[in-house]
Amino acid sequence: MRSLTWKGVVFMSLNLHFWFLSGWQPTKGVPVPHGVMASMLLARRLACSFQHSFRLLVPGSRHISQAAAKVDVEFDYDGPLMKTEVPGPRSRELMKQLNIIQNAEAVHFFCNYEESRGNYLVDVDGNRMLDLYSQISSVPIGYSHPALLKLIQQPQNATTFVNRPALGILPPENFVDKLQESLLSVAPKGMSQLITMACGSCSNENAFKTIFMWYRSKERGQTGFSQEELETCMINQAPGCPDYSILSFMGAFHGRTMGCLATTHSKAIHKIDIPSFDWPIAPFPRLSYPLEEFEKENQQEEARCLEEHGCAFLVDEVQTGGGCTGKFWAHEHWGLDDPADVMTFSKKMMTGGFFHKEEFRPNAPYRIFNTWLGDPSKNLLLAEVINVIKREDLLNNAAHAGKALLTGLLDLQVLLPCPALPQPHPPWLPRACRTTLELFSMVLLVQQFGTGYAVSSLRGFAHAVSSAGNASPSLHPIPTPVPELLVLIFLILRHGLAMLAKLVLNSWPQAILPPQPPKVLGSTCWPWLSYLSIYLSIYLSF
Structure with missing residues (x-):
């Protein structure tokens, strides 16, 4: 039999894979706990505080183009907003209705695309999530981009x-x-x-x-x-x-x-x-x-x-x-x-x-x-x-954001080593990740403990994600992330990795676990003060 060799990009897949485990899940009708919301607000506050300094410190790098900044005020939301568990009650009801017509077991939740904008996907229960899934990596420049809305409204x-x-x-x-x-x-x-x-x-x-x-x-x-x-x-x-x-x-x-x-x-x-x-x-x-x-x-x-x-x-x-x-x-x-x-x-x-x-x-x-x-x-x-x-220089933006993302992952590898697993390929950052491409970093983490739990946990913390193969959650960011979004990603990611260490890998040394959250902000507050260095490294590498 003749062999017609075909070589695809086999998956160099431009997906970011990671694990996230958390003990907290939002419940029906209960908003995001104060500690979690405080952490989300912290990410936004850090972004606003450092944006001017960042431009002064790194004049050669690009935060976001003037054209993009002009649109961003009306185009994107300030941050996530969680009102129910995911999927919420309205999504679950619609799933039941759809399942009568077809097998709907793959449906994650139903969406409100009228309210979804930029990097944020809103579901029918009003939950606003930072979308790191991008409709299976098919959203090019975010939801309801003003330029595209203007285009379809033109009579010609x-x-x-x-x-x-x-x-x-x-x-x-x-x-x-x-x-x-x-x-x-x-x-x-x-x-x-x-x-x-x-x-x-x-x-x-x-x-x-x-x-x-x-x-x-x-x-x-x-x-x-x-x-x-x-x-x-x-x-x-x-x-x-x-x-x-x-x-x-x-x-x-x-x-x-x-x-x-x-x-x-x-x-x-x-x-x-x-x-x-x-x-x-x-x-x-x-x-x-x-x-x-x-x-x-x-x-x-x-x-x-x-x-x-x-x-x-x-x-x-x-x-x-x-x-x-x-x-x-x-x-x-x-x-x-x-x-x-x-x-x-x-x-x-x-x-x-x-x-x-x-x-x-x-x-x-x-x-x-x-x-x-x-x-x-x-x-x-x-x-x-x-x-x-081209106008908003998004290729250059993706390159800078990818370097920042990889820097953050490398920092996590140092902060959360895994001595219990084989070297030199720690699960937090396999060798392949060191040659990964920009935003599509790939981190294959411990896969034996249930990807579904990791995915549901991320959704509960205002991230829209899905799984990739049997290995891990899959992230497909659009090429427009700015530093505050990367900070928000890592705020959740680092806490999740620490929780994984605590809940699953009992052989890990206690020293790598984050400190207990301050009581004043609630029992679920993330220990954000100890994470400030990773945020700064993200900004300085962006």
């Missing part, structure tokens, strides 16, 4: 939102212009061809097909399809349906359609009972020497192997594209002149699709095709999203 755009054309055969007059303004303005290096799709899975599926057709075309040469090929493909037999395969990696997630599911190996529940292709699976390379010291050599070797075997190189940027890594595409961090042959995208890009090199262009119409092939209204929105990213 009304027909674009009302009429959805079959773009493959009846595109609108301005279709090419809008592609130039949106997707093609951020096209990856060496890829001039573009096909739009609806979602990440169909983007990957059609990228697979494009690569298969390219590979078969190389084998066939200049001749057309044979009669035997035309006949056998109709009954799913060779040579019309050649016996090619895609090499995927353990732990990868690339979608839930049939082809994508064959390359997905993250959770059994995704795949159980579904027939699959007999395609090879490999463990993702785990080199023993420091990757950061041999990065160039590793990249050259991978490129040499792919060229030697004549395979295509597909990069899956469905979850990593859009700016949260400090570059628009994560693979730009590789610094290669010829990074890939095909690259898929979706989520933060508002629409799905893939870029590819000229030689991968289909040689006949209808070979890569579906009814809609994307949505012109999404291209319109994406063009404005890209304008906002």
